[in-house]
Amino acid sequence: MKLGIVGYGNLGKGIECAIRQNDDMELAAVFTRRDPETVSILTEGVPVYPAEKAVEMKDQIDVLILCGGSATDLPEQTKEYAKYFNVVDSFDTHARIPEHFANVDAAAKENGNIALISAGWDPGMFSLNRLYGNAILPEGKDYTFWGKGVSQGHSDAIRRVEGVADGKQYTVPVESALEAVRSGSNPDLSTREKHTRECFVVAEEGADKDKITETIKNMPNYFSDYDTTVNFITEEELQKNHSGIPHGGFVIRSGKTGWEKENTHIVEYRLKLDSNPEFTASVIVAYARAIFAMKQDGMTGCKTVFDVAPAYLSPLSGEELRATLL
Amino acid sequence: MKLGIVGYGNLGKGIECAIRQNDDMELAAVFTRRDPETVSILTEGVPVYPAEKAVEMKDQIDVLILCGGSATDLPEQTKEYAKYFNVVDSFDTHARIPEHFANVDAAAKENGNIALISAGWDPGMFSLNRLYGNAILPEGKDYTFWGKGVSQGHSDAIRRVEGVADGKQYTVPVESALEAVRSGSNPDLSTREKHTRECFVVAEEGADKDKITETIKNMPNYFSDYDTTVNFITEEELQKNHSGIPHGGFVIRSGKTGWEKENTHIVEYRLKLDSNPEFTASVIVAYARAIFAMKQDGMTGCKTVFDVAPAYLSPLSGEELRATLL
Numbered sequence: 001m002k003l004g005i006v007g008y009g010n011l012g013k014g015i016e017c018a019i020r021q022n023d024d025m026e027l028a029a030v031f032t033r034r035d036p037e038t039v040s041i042l043t044e045g046v047p048v049y050p051a052e053k054a055v056e057m058k059d060q061i062d063v064l065i066l067c068g069g070s071a072t073d074l075p076e077q078t079k080e081y082a083k084y085f086n087v088v089d090s091f092d093t094h095a096r097i098p099e100h101f102a103n104v105d106a107a108a109k110e111n112g113n114i115a116l117i118s119a120g121w122d123p124g125m126f127s128l129n130r131l132y133g134n135a136i137l138p139e140g141k142d143y144t145f146w147g148k149g150v151s152q153g154h155s156d157a158i159r160r161v162e163g164v165a166d167g168k169q170y171t172v173p174v175e176s177a178l179e180a181v182r183s184g185s186n187p188d189l190s191t192r193e194k195h196t197r198e199c200f201v202v203a204e205e206g207a208d209k210d211k212i213t214e215t216i217k218n219m220p221n222y223f224s225d226y227d228t229t230v231n232f233i234t235e236e237e238l239q240k241n242h243s244g245i246p247h248g249g250f251v252i253r254s255g256k257t258g259w260e261k262e263n264t265h266i267v268e269y270r271l272k273l274d275s276n277p278e279f280t281a282s283v284i285v286a287y288a289r290a291i292f293a294m295k296q297d298g299m300t301g302c303k304t305v306f307d308v309a310p311a312y313l314s315p316l317s318g319e320e321l322r323a324t325l326l
Numbered sequence: 327m328k329l330g331i332v333g334y335g336n337l338g339k340g341i342e343c344a345i346r347q348n349d350d351m352e353l354a355a356v357f358t359r360r361d362p363e364t365v366s367i368l369t370e371g372v373p374v375y376p377a378e379k380a381v382e383m384k385d386q387i388d389v390l391i392l393c394g395g396s397a398t399d400l401p402e403q404t405k406e407y408a409k410y411f412n413v414v415d416s417f418d419t420h421a422r423i424p425e426h427f428a429n430v431d432a433a434a435k436e437n438g439n440i441a442l443i444s445a446g447w448d449p450g451m452f453s454l455n456r457l458y459g460n461a462i463l464p465e466g467k468d469y470t471f472w473g474k475g476v477s478q479g480h481s482d483a484i485r486r487v488e489g490v491a492d493g494k495q496y497t498v499p500v501e502s503a504l505e506a507v508r509s510g511s512n513p514d515l516s517t518r519e520k521h522t523r524e525c526f527v528v529a530e531e532g533a534d535k536d537k538i539t540e541t542i543k544n545m546p547n548y549f550s551d552y553d554t555t556v557n558f559i560t561e562e563e564l565q566k567n568h569s570g571i572p573h574g575g576f577v578i579r580s581g582k583t584g585w586e587k588e589n590t591h592i593v594e595y596r597l598k599l600d601s602n603p604e605f606t607a608s609v610i611v612a613y614a615r616a617i618f619a620m621k622q623d624g625m626t627g628c629k630t631v632f633d634v635a636p637a638y639l640s641p642l643s644g645e646e647l648r649a650t651l652l
Contacts, residue, residue, distance in 0.1 A: 135612040135639035263600035274589035286461040306637040313461035325456045
């Protein structure tokens with residue numbers, strides 16, 4: 001199958017790498033809003049075109065992967081491209097998913113295409129585990145922990161503080177809270193009890209570090225509800241020790257069974273990711289394979305990970321899957 | 327939806343309890359090969375019938391749950407009942423799944439029914455996690471660990487040893503092996519390195535305990551490939567401390583991404599179950615809901631967990647799922 005990529009940032013590059021790891025896939029083209037001359041990709045012989053050119057290539061691309069941001073790009077792009085292509089995006093603004101789904105569904109159905117929105121790990125693999133957990137253990141409680149990992153939004157917030165030259169923020173799950181959940185005691189956990197926030201900050205020369213620390217710790221929405229630590233380091237240290245984009249987390253379902261609900265079960269799904277965008281890309285690419293096969297089975301319209309039978313994700317046949325992985 | 331149960335052992339009782347936890351389900355009848363007069367179930371007002379009577383009730387049961395054993399019951403029962411009912415079983419003889427699938431598929435298709443085989447946690451939820459892990463991280467390695475939990479087969483093997491009055495065996499994953507896998511080092515692990523076996527044995531009066539220990543530790547297939555410990559306890563201690571049927575385990579996918587495969591990702595799925603049969607029953611009941619809905623969508627024939635889009639498992643609508651769990 002032939003894939004196209006719209007947007008060549010961290011995620012787009014991750015898609016390119018993931019395609020290389022799947023023998024049944026080929027990268028057909030990368031589309032960018034930048035000057036294509038300035039965009040150098042890794043795959044030899046694959047063209048980079050201006051975004052406007054994508055529609056001309058609609059017959060040469062089986063699935064188009066949209067790698068824009070959820071704030072402004074995807075709400076416009078996915079519904080537009082779904083008129084011409086089978087598409088996958090990683091739309092992650094949870095509150096706006098219903099609206100996005102409706103828009104994309106209408107565009108895809110009207111044109112006989114299939115679309116999958118919100119692929120990745122949260123939304124995505126974490127959502128799947130919430131669903132499986134709730135369906136299997138209807139009487140129970142859900143817990144989602146994030147980290148340890150870099151939060152782009154919180155890192156951006158740090159960098160906007162006066163006197164800050166650069167910075168990175170890690171979201172860290174609290175180990176004792178995780179253990180309490182794993183014990184089956186179904187604790188009620190406040191925001192502060194679930195996660196801490198670790199900041200690594202490069203201050204501008206002569207900046208007031210105490211003031212920076214106070215400003216970060218008291219920042220509403222971002223930090224004030226958490227126990228936050230602020231560490232000042234050099235730009236060199238930041239580059240050397242904090243240039244990766246690791247992330248991960250835990251989805252835990254704790255539930256009861258038995259006539260008197262006497263038995264407790266803990267279902268835990270954990271991700272430990274060296275590269276958030278590359279793992280997200282790997283999920284997206286598997287779902288691109290899935291929707292292409294679903295389209296061949298006659299399905300159209302907008303889907304989410306909830307609508308995809310797992311077998312569609314694999315290049316193996318049903319027989320092979322039953323013989324090797326069941 | 328109305329469910330029937332064939333076979334009222336630990337699993338059948340677990341199904342009965344699980345049905346009670348799902349508002350959209352009702353137990354219609356229990357069928358047994360024993361004298362129905364001797365079988366006392368928990369749900370008031372639900373009849374217990376001889377197994378032969380099941381077919382007469384085919385229009386009053388939406389899905390029939392088959393709770394027999396995989397060795398001899400299910401290979402005969404599932405394909406037979408699939409002629410008259412939508413059915414779910416927990417067939418767990420991995421090597422014979424392809425043959426069982428083919429038999430059940432033919433019977434179900436011919437009669438316009440739908441069947442789901444091998445529901446539970448392994449096969450079942452563990453299989454799903456192997457599939458998702460392989461599809462997302464095609465270059466990597468799978469690890470499955472079982473326990474800590476009671477192995478019925480190994481407990482039976484202990485009890486057949488001369489001089490043993492009673493006994494229970496726990497399969498225990500080796501913590502250092504788990505940690506090595508979680509580190510991303512992709513270790514090659516021998517059988518002995520992955521699990522240990524803990525036996526709790528009640529000896530008959532005057533029995534030679536050293537001989538029992540040696541016989542157990544050297545038993546081929548069951549114990550000789552493992553580090554096994556044998557603890558002698560009283561029947562009272564066995565009843566008090568070892569009467570539960572806990573189990574669980576881990577499925578871990580360790581994979582690489584990136585242009586030069588420079589990034590490592592660990593996906594870990596863990597179950598910690600107080601009651602193996604009740605959790606298995608909870609999975610089965612969710613899949614009963616799923617296949618009943620799939621049948622209404624026009625699907626027939628034999629399915630496995632790989633073929634079921636996750637949304638079918640939930641009583642919630644697509645809109646509700648997207649708004650609450652995605």
